[in-house]
Amino acid sequence: MDEIKDIDAIVDRESEEALRRFRAGDFTARLNARLASPPPRRPFVLFRKPALIPALGLAALAAAALFVLFPPGGRNGRLEAGFRVMTEALSRSEILMAIEAPTGFEMRSEPAGGRNIHGLAERLLRILSQREAASVEGQAPLRPLFSPKERFKILYEDRVILRVLTDIANLKET
């Protein structure tokens, strides 16, 4: 009980002294001066709540992962359509030729594109083999299956791939 009275006594004494100082200062005049002056410009803060930063970082990572695993249909569809057209248009020997003649393709595409051309040709060959096997067994043609890593590579190398497809088509004409 004494301790509780003691708390009240300490609070009263602290309040009394603080109030004495508060009354001595001109609170209203200071407030009016601050009201009359233009408000200070607040610095631009992107994140007012710091807790949002890791949350947004995680959300961005999740979005990136989703984009890789389930890429938008537009680009993916365009690329798969390109593959379908090219596997139908090119013969097996032409693709084999593309694999066996990497130097010529490297010359026609950008300098770093040699590996991509080779990979593309191998992929085309695999698709063609799957289709041939399916047609022999009388089944419906199999769709090409790509791992997420392959899908990612295809998506982000599609500019190179389109250029290579053009090269293949040109080679076919000549």
Added chain:
Amino acid sequence: MAEPGSAPSLEDLLTYREEIFLLCLGFSRNAAVAEDLCQDVYLRACGKLGSVRSPEAAKVWLFRLARNICRDHYRRSRKVGFDPLDTRADLVAASNGGEPDDFEDRLVGLKSSVEALPRKLREVLILRLYARLPYADVARTLRIKEGTVMSRLHRARAAVARSMNEVRRG
């Protein structure tokens, strides 16, 4: 005073300035910071006066606003380090005839004990002890029942007393 049903004026709100200052004092560690907080409360209140429906509701609204500003300050100050405590030499001299006593130690003990309280208990204790609000106004400010105010206040006082007693002994 403003007419019933109309928005309150700044003069209406300024009648509570001492209580608001004491509330800020409860949440902060020194009078200078409390006065700055009190100014912030009124500056913010001036910008939102139009949202108050009536002068009758203005008091509770103002205390709620002050509680929110103080709570933000309290949260920030815990992250960057507490405000320094006032030196109490003048206080001791003024209220004790110049004789030194252990008031400063007891005040430090009290502040530390209040800071260690859970938020719900701390807010009730400060609104009641520092701002000296009646139970009904504390209840309306915190949107809780009066009975809850009483029980929280009892628990808060007991916890602070226990904590101060331990400090004194240990």
